[in-house]
Amino acid sequence: MEPMIVISAAQVESTAPGWINSLMDTLGAPGAGIAIALENLFPPLPSEVILPLAGFASSTGQMSLLAALVWTTIGSVVGALALYGVGALLGRDRTVAIAAKVPLLKVSDIERTEAWFARHGPKAVFFGRMIPVFRSLISVPAGVERMPLPLFLTLTTLGSAIWNTVFVLAGYALGENWESVSGYVSTYSKAVLVAALLAVLGFVAVRLRKAGTGSHRR
Template identity: 75%
Template sequence: MIESIGSTAPGWITALMDTLGAPGAGVAIAAENLFPPLPSEVILPLAGFAAGRGSLHLASALAWTTLGSVAGALALYGVGALLGRDRTVAIASKLPLVKVADIEKTERWFRRHGTKAVFFGRMIPLFRSFVSIPAGIERMPVPVFLTLTTLGSLIWNTVFVLAGYLLGEKWEEVTGYVEVYSKVVLAAVALAVAVFVAARVSRTGPGTRRRE
């Protein structure tokens, strides 16, 4: 039973895999895409570990976790498509220090680099889920979105499932490496936000207004 080999994983994850097998891992990953705080760095290596112990088939674990990733991403794409550009602009323009011009620049950037953003975004913590929303807002062709999401997700999932498969009893060591990677990404995002805010405040300061 998977529950006996994943005693330190959240109970609902082991229960899903124990009850449904590889499809349970897919359901867990779909949920992780919709709710990013859920631990993909636990779900995927645990699925690989289970495959190494014979509780799951390795190919099935890879297929179902990738299917779950795509299903979750497609749901978020739908959220972006329903939200639409007008609502997005209306909401974002009300945020402090955000201008419509900033949104338009982001739109232009996504039109030029959206395919790369979706593909590589599937391999970056936090952005793995959220990159699907602008793709929906910009109405990226669904076949293109699905192809890029599937390929990016397959690479990400394969790395972590195989890590759990090869590490065996030490599968939990994967989480330590992911935490470092996630902290680096979050630090870079925080720095970028700080630079943006500082630049915007300096442009809108009292001296700027007098010159205008």
């Protein structure tokens, strides 16, 4: 039997949090799945580090490539399902009540969001799994709107499998250079967050302008 090749701490300490490496060292592919499940629940955790690292671990023989792909996808689905449950427990009434207390947000905004989700929900869940930060958050409105669970699980599994496969395979192919993947994803993530910030600022600007116009009319 060939000896197991374990990723040394020195190889990942500059990029991956030590607990991620410990999970994979101890549990193998299931450890990668647990890390990804936690990443779904806490978006600041670095999926762009976890997935390529799992691919690198596969290239060294620490876990099989298929196991890495299967377990990280299972982790994604478990994390997304937990957030779906949060949305379902929150429900429409609580969401509307919270919206009514948020400055510049109106109940009509929630109603428009509901209408939008009714039309584009399946696409939003599927493609949302490939957008940083939103890949976790999209599960909450799916729960609030009570998207049929089999449909949610199917779309989440497919979208997660595509996202995970790309980055696990990248880490597998790059080997010891797996860290370079995180640089590209970081740029992509920043672009997404900037776009989201601009959208929020635009929303606030429009609301403030409307509020100002309304006060002048009085």
